[in-house]
Amino acid sequence: MTPADFPSDRRRFLVGAAAVVASLEVGCSEQKQVVTPAAQSRQNVPLRVLLVGETDDENAISRGWQAVSEQELQIDVLPLDRADSSGIGDALLARSKKADVAIYPLLLVGEAARNDAVVEMTADEVKRIELEVGPLFPTARNGGARYGGTTYALPLGCALPAVVAQTKVDPLESWEDYDQLVETEWARSAAEPTAAGWAGMMFLWRCSGIKNWLFERKSLKPLVNTEPYVTSLELMLRTNERYAKKDQTPDQIWALVGEGELAGGIGFPARRSLAKSNAQVFSLPGVIELSRIVLDPFSPVVSLSASCRQTTASKRFIQWLCGGEGSRLVRGQVAGMTDLRGVASYSGASSPYDEWLAEQLQAPLTAPCPQLNGAPDYLVALDENVRRALNGEVTAQKAMDEVAEQWADLTSAMGRGKQMRAWRMAQGLRA
Numbered sequence: 001m002t003p004a005d006f007p008s009d010r011r012r013f014l015v016g017a018a019a020v021v022a023s024l025e026v027g028c029s030e031q032k033q034v035v036t037p038a039a040q041s042r043q044n045v046p047l048r049v050l051l052v053g054e055t056d057d058e059n060a061i062s063r064g065w066q067a068v069s070e071q072e073l074q075i076d077v078l079p080l081d082r083a084d085s086s087g088i089g090d091a092l093l094a095r096s097k098k099a100d101v102a103i104y105p106l107l108l109v110g111e112a113a114r115n116d117a118v119v120e121m122t123a124d125e126v127k128r129i130e131l132e133v134g135p136l137f138p139t140a141r142n143g144g145a146r147y148g149g150t151t152y153a154l155p156l157g158c159a160l161p162a163v164v165a166q167t168k169v170d171p172l173e174s175w176e177d178y179d180q181l182v183e184t185e186w187a188r189s190a191a192e193p194t195a196a197g198w199a200g201m202m203f204l205w206r207c208s209g210i211k212n213w214l215f216e217r218k219s220l221k222p223l224v225n226t227e228p229y230v231t232s233l234e235l236m237l238r239t240n241e242r243y244a245k246k247d248q249t250p251d252q253i254w255a256l257v258g259e260g261e262l263a264g265g266i267g268f269p270a271r272r273s274l275a276k277s278n279a280q281v282f283s284l285p286g287v288i289e290l291s292r293i294v295l296d297p298f299s300p301v302v303s304l305s306a307s308c309r310q311t312t313a314s315k316r317f318i319q320w321l322c323g324g325e326g327s328r329l330v331r332g333q334v335a336g337m338t339d340l341r342g343v344a345s346y347s348g349a350s351s352p353y354d355e356w357l358a359e360q361l362q363a364p365l366t367a368p369c370p371q372l373n374g375a376p377d378y379l380v381a382l383d384e385n386v387r388r389a390l391n392g393e394v395t396a397q398k399a400m401d402e403v404a405e406q407w408a409d410l411t412s413a414m415g416r417g418k419q420m421r422a423w424r425m426a427q428g429l430r431a
Contacts, residue, residue, distance in 0.1 A: 046074035047313050050099035052092055052108075053080050053300065057334040061321075064330035068320060071313060080105065082298050083197030083383070085376035093117050100308035101317055103156065106144055107297035107379070110371035110422055113152045118303035121151040129154070133323030134341035137358065143295045143366030144340075148425030153301035154322055157337035160293065160360050161193070161205055161250060162353065163282040164257045165264035172285035175206060175232070179239045186263040191245040191253045193266065194390055198249055200383030201296060202266070204369075207232045208294045209286055213367050220420050222407040224382070225400035233389060233396040240390050254279065268353065272332035272339070275351035283360070293360065297369035297379060300336045371426035373414045381406040 051058060058075045065073050078095055080088060089111045096102045096117045104112070112118045126145075130136070136145060136155065144155030163169055163178070165186075172178050182190045193202045210228045215221065223229065240246065245253075245262060251274070253267030258277035266284070269275045302321055308314045321327055323341045331337035339354060340361065370378040382403050389399035411419045424430075 045310065046072040047310060047317055048098060048100045048308075049073055049075045049317070050078060050092075050095050050102045050104070050305070051075050052078045052088065052102070052104040054335050055079060060330050060333035064326050065317065065320065067326050068324065069316075073317075078104075080298070081197070083195075084380065085197075085298075086380055088376050089374065096305050097307045099305045100310050100314040101302060102305050103300055103302050103321075105298045106153075106155070106295060106301050107369050107371055107375045109147050109153050109301060109303075110426060111373060111375065112303065113147055113150075114373070114422070116306055118152050119306055119308075121154075121304070123151075126151055126154075129319050129322060130341075132319055137340050137361035138364040139293050139295070139361040139366055140340040142364055142428070143293065143368070144299060144301060146428050147371065149428055149430045153303040154318065155340055156300040156302055156321065156331065156334075158295055158299055158340060158357075158361055159250075159268050159336060159338050160296075160357060161202070161266050161268055161284060162356060163264065163284060164254060164267050164277075164279040165282065166257065166260065166279065167263075168280060169264070169282045171283070175235050175239075175285045178285045179235060179242070181264070182239055182242045188242045189244050189263040191243045191248045191256065191262060191265040191267075192239070193248060193250045193253065194240060194387070195247045195249045195252075196387065197383060199386040199390060200379060203233060203236060203382070203386045204294050205284065206236055208292065208367060214370065215423060220411055220416060220423060222404040224407070225397070225404040230397050230400050233386065233400060236386075237389055237396055246390075270335050272337065272351075272354065275332075275353040277351070277353070281352050281356045283356075287360075292365035292367045293363050294367045295369065296336075297371075297375070298336065300334070368423075368426040368428075370423075372411075372419050372422045374410055377410055378407055381410070 049061070051061070055077045058077055062073050062075060076095060076099065078088070078091055089108050092102070092104055092108055092112060093115050096112070102112070102118060113120075135141070140155045140158050144158060145151050145153065163172065169181065172181065182188060193199070207229055210232070212223050214223060216223060245256065248256070249270075250267040251270035253262070253265045254269050254274075254277065256262040257265055257267065257279040260278070269277070302318050304314055304318065321330070328339065331339070338357060369375070372378060385394070385399040385402045388394050389396050394402070
């Protein structure tokens with residue numbers, strides 16, 4: 001058992017959790033009766049969990065929960081394809097009506113909150129959970145747990161890309177330095193995430209230091225076709241021409257470097273259980289000078305569904321998944337979940353990537369993903385056009401002009417005023 005699990009014996013865990021959740025006033029049910037652990041264990045009604053993610057992850061969550069609770073989980077898996085995520089928001093809203101708890105991507109928090117599909121958490125409730133399982137790292141707290149100044153979800157993972165290599169890499173001050181590293185020291189034996197569903201996100205990670213982020217503040221006019229974004233994509237295209245491997249995902253690159261098939265690249269493990277590797281881990285170019293971190297919009301979060309029928313059990317499950325007994329092992333087996341609390345970096349079970357990530361997540365400032373109405377459509381438009389440029393079909397300028405036009409059309413279709421309010425809330429401001 002690791003320090004990140006905040007271990008206790010089973011009775012202490014159940015009693016403590018029940019006492020905490022029973023005292024909370026916010027929930028999806030008006031029932032205020034205290035449910036004792038003994039009474040709860042006799043319940044035969046399964047806890048309904050909606051998991052927007054991978055089918056293979058269902059068993060890991062069920063096994064972990066069964067180790068600390070006698071209540072059965074009924075997990076409804078909504079498959080997520082980040083390469084074609086259009087429509088996933090509507091599917092979440094529909095399926096959450098039959099769930100007590102929802103585990104879903106960060107980019108859908110705004111849409112779920114605006115449609116009253118999930119329940120707001122009070123500051124007192126968040127504090128009580130932190131007393132039990134530890135405080136969130138600053139990046140996770142500010143970028144993954146806040147929407148419009150309110151907490152609607154708790155983050156379960158914040159994986160970030162790293163420069164991974166066979167040998168030591170000196171700090172890279174710019175992406176031009178990285179381009180030269182690929183060409184000279186690595187002799188082109190490298191790759192970065194450009195597979196479908198990842199190319200657009202990799203572009204945003206490269207752009208994280210740009211001051212004016214994605215949209216004009218007052219008009220929501222897209223800025224992605226302006227000079228700094230176009231220049232960033234042009235350099236990405238140039239470096240991509242050098243790579244020995246193309247169309248890779250972050251975890252594929254992580255494995256290729258760890259197995260010695262590539263000298264280096266940019267990547268991270270899809271699951272923390274796969275994080276141990278022979279690869280060395282370093283920060284992206286210019287990270288010392290960056291004022292903020294861009295979180296993957298598909299990072300998993302957990303919320304209390306507005307349709308839940310078991311308030312006490314649901315809150316206990318959420319608290320457990322965030323850091324209860326045995327939950328670290330579960331998070332290590334589920335795609336996208338990482339350590340976000342406590343002292344996991346000092347555990348002997350932690351990998352160099354775990355330790356590096358814990359350091360990165362101390363940064364207090366984040367740049368929001370497009371948490372707008374229809375957010376997946378914005379990301380699909382970006383990803384498809386970045387990949388067109390990578391494949392040589394269009395220039396960087398033309399690709400970004402297409403993205404800007406498609407984003408503007410999406411904003412008009414959804415309603416500019418509605419989207420401007422959503423963008424303000426994505427930045428932590430109240431509408």
